[in-house]
Amino acid sequence: MVQHYVENSIADIQALLAITREDIKDIKEANHEAIFSRMKSKEELISSFNTKIMEAKGCIQELAKQQPDIEIKELIGQESVELFDELNGCLFELKQENFHFAKLSIAVSEFYRSLLNNLIPSHADYNGRKASPDVKFIAVDA
DSSP, X not given: OHHHHHHHHHHHHHHHHHHHHHHHHHHHTTOHHHHHHTHHHHHHHHHHHHHHHHHHHHHHHHHHHHOTTSOHHHHHOHHHHHHHHHHHHHHHHHHHHHHHHHHHHXXXXXXXXXXXXXXXOSSBOTTSXXXXXXXXXXXXXX
């Protein structure tokens, strides 16, 4: 049973990896709507992963309770141990991809912030003098 949960957890992480790689591709192409459209599926995969890991943990705890003198590795078997190693590798890979995506996100954010600051000056008029805080650079009259 543990094996089943770990295999399905790996599948969830691999699906998250695929989505994250698509996000990286799309952020480079400024296709932000595609990134936002995948948010719900990413949240569902994360929830599914957490549920499966908790189920696996529950199975392991139950086995350990039934046979407290046997090491966990022996209880779950070599194949499950190898699956956990694979899961750890997938999680590390996802961490690296998320880090890469985060760096790109910050760069895009900084670009837009810089663009906005250059388009709309703050507390200074175009001659470099300080403007009164009461002066509005953009006013909308409705």
